Amino acid sequence: MQAKTTILSLPTQEFVHPGTRACTGCGLAIAYRVGLKALGKDTILIVPPSCLTVLQGLFPIASTKLPCLNVTFASTAAAATGILAALKSQGKTNIKVAAWAGDGGTSDIGLQALSGAAERGDNFIYLCYDNEGYMNTGAQRSGTTPIGALTANTPFKGKLQQKKDVPAIMAAHNLSYIAACSASYPLDLFDKIRKCVDMPGTKYIHIHIPCPPGWGYDPRYGIKIGRLAVETGYYDLYEIVNGEFKLTAASEKLVEKRKLIPVREYFRSQSRFKILADTQIAEIQHQIDAKWAGYYKKDE
Amino acid sequence: MHIIENGNVAAALGVLLCRVNVIAAYPITPQTPLTERLSEYVESGEMQAEYIPVESEHSALAVCIAASSAGARTFTATSANGLLYMHEQVQWAAGARLPIVMCVVNRAVGAPWNVWNDQQDSISQRDTGWIQMYCSDHQQIIDAVIKAYWLAEKVSIPIMVCYDGYILSHTYMPFDVPDQEKVDAFLSPFRPDYALNPDQPANLNTVTLPDVRMDVRGELAHGYMEIRYLLQEEMRTSLTVAAEAEKRFADIFGRGGDPYIEPYLCADAQYIAVGLGSLTYQLRVSVDVLRKEGIKVGVMGVRFYRPFPDEALAEALKGKKGVIVFEKALSYGYEGALVSDLKSALYDHLAGTGVMPMVQNIILGIGGRDIRTEDLTQALRAAAKSRVSRQPVWIGLKL
Ligand SMILES: Cc1ncc(C[n+]2csc(CCOP(=O)(O)OP(=O)(O)O)c2C)c(N)n1
Ligand code: SF4
Ligand SMILES: [Mg+2]
Numbered sequence: 151m152q153a154k155t156t157i158l159s160l161p162t163q164e165f166v167h168p169g170t171r172a173c174t175g176c177g178l179a180i181a182y183r184v185g186l187k188a189l190g191k192d193t194i195l196i197v198p199p200s201c202l203t204v205l206q207g208l209f210p211i212a213s214t215k216l217p218c219l220n221v222t223f224a225s226t227a228a229a230a231t232g233i234l235a236a237l238k239s240q241g242k243t244n245i246k247v248a249a250w251a252g253d254g255g256t257s258d259i260g261l262q263a264l265s266g267a268a269e270r271g272d273n274f275i276y277l278c279y280d281n282e283g284y285m286n287t288g289a290q291r292s293g294t295t296p297i298g299a300l301t302a303n304t305p306f307k308g309k310l311q312q313k314k315d316v317p318a319i320m321a322a323h324n325l326s327y328i329a330a331c332s333a334s335y336p337l338d339l340f341d342k343i344r345k346c347v348d349m350p351g352t353k354y355i356h357i358h359i360p361c362p363p364g365w366g367y368d369p370r371y372g373i374k375i376g377r378l379a380v381e382t383g384y385y386d387l388y389e390i391v392n393g394e395f396k397l398t399a400a401s402e403k404l405v406e407k408r409k410l411i412p413v414r415e416y417f418r419s420q421s422r423f424k425i426l427a428d429t430q431i432a433e434i435q436h437q438i439d440a441k442w443a444g445y446y447k448k449d450e
Numbered sequence: 451m452h453i454i455e456n457g458n459v460a461a462a463l464g465v466l467l468c469r470v471n472v473i474a475a476y477p478i479t480p481q482t483p484l485t486e487r488l489s490e491y492v493e494s495g496e497m498q499a500e501y502i503p504v505e506s507e508h509s510a511l512a513v514c515i516a517a518s519s520a521g522a523r524t525f526t527a528t529s530a531n532g533l534l535y536m537h538e539q540v541q542w543a544a545g546a547r548l549p550i551v552m553c554v555v556n557r558a559v560g561a562p563w564n565v566w567n568d569q570q571d572s573i574s575q576r577d578t579g580w581i582q583m584y585c586s587d588h589q590q591i592i593d594a595v596i597k598a599y600w601l602a603e604k605v606s607i608p609i610m611v612c613y614d615g616y617i618l619s620h621t622y623m624p625f626d627v628p629d630q631e632k633v634d635a636f637l638s639p640f641r642p643d644y645a646l647n648p649d650q651p652a653n654l655n656t657v658t659l660p661d662v663r664m665d666v667r668g669e670l671a672h673g674y675m676e677i678r679y680l681l682q683e684e685m686r687t688s689l690t691v692a693a694e695a696e697k698r699f700a701d702i703f704g705r706g707g708d709p710y711i712e713p714y715l716c717a718d719a720q721y722i723a724v725g726l727g728s729l730t731y732q733l734r735v736s737v738d739v740l741r742k743e744g745i746k747v748g749v750m751g752v753r754f755y756r757p758f759p760d761e762a763l764a765e766a767l768k769g770k771k772g773v774i775v776f777e778k779a780l781s782y783g784y785e786g787a788l789v790s791d792l793k794s795a796l797y798d799h800l801a802g803t804g805v806m807p808m809v810q811n812i813i814l815g816i817g818g819r820d821i822r823t824e825d826l827t828q829a830l831r832a833a834a835k836s837r838v839s840r841q842p843v844w845i846g847l848k849l
Contacts, residue, residue: 192648196516203657210663210671212653217646219519220655221512222538228509232472232516232524233646235500239471239522245648263512266505 152345155337161187170213172205175369177333177359177376178279179205182250184336185277185357186216188343193246194219194233198226198260200252201286201361202279224259226251227267227352230274246347247274254284257293257314268323271351275343278316278354279333281361289364297434298417298426308425320354321390328390329398332358334376338387338399345389358385366421375419383410383438397445404442405449413438451627457618458484460588460625461527461553461611464595466497467633468551471522471640474502474513478532479565480615481555485527507532511539511550518548519654521645523599527553529615531560533571537578544579544681546655549602549609549640551595552580556727556778557615558817566818567615569726573779573787575610579681581688582755584726585613586712589625590753593699593706596628600637601695605688607681614728616818628703636702685757692754710759711766712751715741719748721834722767722807725776726752726788729821733776736827745834758791764799767792770807774833776826777842778815785811785842811842819846 153159165186172179178201186193195218197203203220207213221229230249237245251260256278264276283301284290291301293314300308317328327346331339339357346353358379360372367375379385380400387401397405404410413435417423455463461484465473473492475485491497500517504510507528514524528536533554543550554572558564572582583598585591591613598609613619644652662673672680692709700706714734716722723733730751740747750766752759767773773796777786784790789811800806810833815821825845 194520194646194648206653206656208663209653209656209658210665212656214653215651217648217651218653219516219646220653221516222508222542224508225512225515225539228504228506228512229516231502231504231509232474232513232518233520235472235474235502235513236517236520236522236645239498239500239517240520262505263509266509269505270502 152341155340155344157337160184160337160340163187165191165215167213167215170205171207172201173363173369175362175372176201176205177361177372178202178281180336181279181333181339181357181359184340185250185343186214188340189216189246189248189275189347191216192244193248196221196226196229196233196247196249198223198251198255199286200255201281202250202252204286223255225263226255226260227264227276230276231267231270231272234272234274249274249276251276251278252285253278253280253282253294254292257316261319265319265323268320268325268352268354273351275346275353275355277357279357279359281359281364282313283361283364285361285364298430299422300425301422317354317356317390323352324393325354326351326392327353328355330356330358330386330388332376332380332385332387333360334373334380335387335399342389364422367419371419375416378411378416378419381411382413382416383442384413384416405445408446410438410442452624453627454622454624455588456483456620456622457588457591457613458555458620459487460591461595461613462487462491463627464592465525466491467628467630468523468596468599468637469639470499470525472500472502472513472517472524474504474510474524474526476504476507476510476528476532478507478529480557480619481527481529481532481553483619484553484555488525507535508539511536511543511552514550515539515543515546515548518550519546519646521640521642523640524550525552526550527555529555530557530571533575534559537575540575540578540580543608545677547606547681549599549606551598551602551609551611553595554610554612555615555619556612564817567617568778568816568818569612569614570779572610572612576756576787579607579685580756581607581609581685583609583611584751584753584755585611585618586728586731586751587625588618588623591618592625592627593703596633596637597695597699600698601688601692603640604691604695605684607685607688612727617728632702636698689754689757689759708762710752710754710762712753713766714749716748716750716766718746720746720771721748721774721830722770722772723747723749723774723776723830724752724788724792725749726755729776729778729815732821732823733826733830735823736830739827740830740834743831745831747830747834752788755788758795760795760798763792764795767796767807768800768803769805772808772810772833772836774810774812774830776812776814780813780842786813789842808836810839812845813842814845821846
């Protein structure tokens, strides 16, 4: 097993210039900065329209120090295939290809291309940063917006449907590596990227991204809110390595502790959940408890 | 080497000879035999290329866009709804200035479903910033693919090589397959000014503002409008570069002609039929018939549709009594797109000179409706009597 990276052993080389165009307190800025450190210099990035397009800056100035191809919304994973094919035809074997797309670009419009690339087994890392909505266009609902969240186009009733489980969809493609991470646990993200970089085929990493304007909280609480999602057992950190599911990092520790923070605290930390009634919260708490009862049982 | 093969194979052989690095394609009739053939070349080892069997046409062009951005010579092909499904990517490839070559095997678009030939698919992509070439026979298909790579890479603009579904794609004709050494002499490996690579990081196709903007060194960089203006300017210049391509090609392969138009008995003709693709060869039969009747007609194929060879066309048509534009596509709500473009060219170059021909538009062959040579002959004969209608005249219609 590889040693866990600490803040002291994290590489100091930066691939994101300071002063990006992300909002204050943006979770994506953290995940991207650390994620690129894990990927390292010999990487070509692909980015569809999203907050990340904005974060990277306006022509001719870019905040990213790695080569990056901006592509159309639905084509991210296919573009990764294209770059891989070009590199292969040029005999370049040392360059990694990493696609970074939002949840809308992944769970909705980009799902077909992602499924196609994964089915073909194309050798790249796909990172979906999940801020649970179409933030770049003003925080509308996406496939991964959770039930109960107010968004710009679910303005009064909140989203009525459940969050789409993209890692599970990817698991159905029998990938070598799938992981769920959070911007609030950047070192865990770093280690997971490093772990899978040389694994075969398509690797899928899902990253929960607290987003102050989209979720409705004071920017200073972003890390805390991302952690609450994990500590309440609402969003789990895990890996699926060659089909083997395993909770990791903070979520793994929660199994030992056998104690979750009530999910109510998570919901009450963000204005997007303000219409969620106590009865609905109780219902979700029930689902979380049932899920965790399963984890505990596995652990016994 | 002379062989007898179908038009799709002619295209595939062109791709093989051009040593394309990355091919991505999704099946659609009547393009399928072309890309199947390419997969055979790659799987058998005859061709050193990556063949990506993508899950959609949108992704086919995505693969080409990305591979081309990383320095690979790329190819895809499609028809009808496949091309329409690509539309976002079609525009993107041109804006990103990638020299992708795509064969469009012309077919009618839905709804309703129809797999037969017309040209609504490629005509509907007229304004995307791609160069469009139209072929009239199998020799032109294979030659056009080879010329297209040279031209596309010279001007950094993608090219559609269009040819009629079934009429060309599935019929067998003799044609010459050029020697590999000659193709290599004509076309050197693709070496773009920039290809994505970690040693020279660049962020391509980023958000670009309406106005120009200073870079970190204080130099002014283009705004979106400058980038798009240059696409237009370089599209126009590519007319000249196409002539250069044609000349180079003729020098090496010993065949070729006018890069833009293909006239048949036009010099002394009073009436000229104009069209795109195989139809113009069928029209030659009508021209022969009418010539025997003493009617001075000719036919002119437009080989290059975008950029539009307005000057060449106006020059060739000036002083004629009438021009009859036959089209297998429409700009719904008006008339054929080619006739509109042609009238605009004639107006620009000939207005007030007294040598402006009358122009008539004939719509035919939509959705594969049989085009009978007698009907073409009759339509030409009628037009030569100057019975010009301002509206497009449909022939073969059974209403
Ligand atoms: C084909 C197409 N449809 C719609 C858009 C508009 N659009 C741009 S970014 C975006 C939202 C992206 O959402 P997500 O992928 O979740 O990333 P985020 O902005 O939340 O970071 C949308 C809808 C587009 N650029 N292209
Ligand atoms: S909207 Fe949210 S994800 Fe987008 S830049 Fe702002 S904080 Fe980051
Ligand atoms: Mg999002």
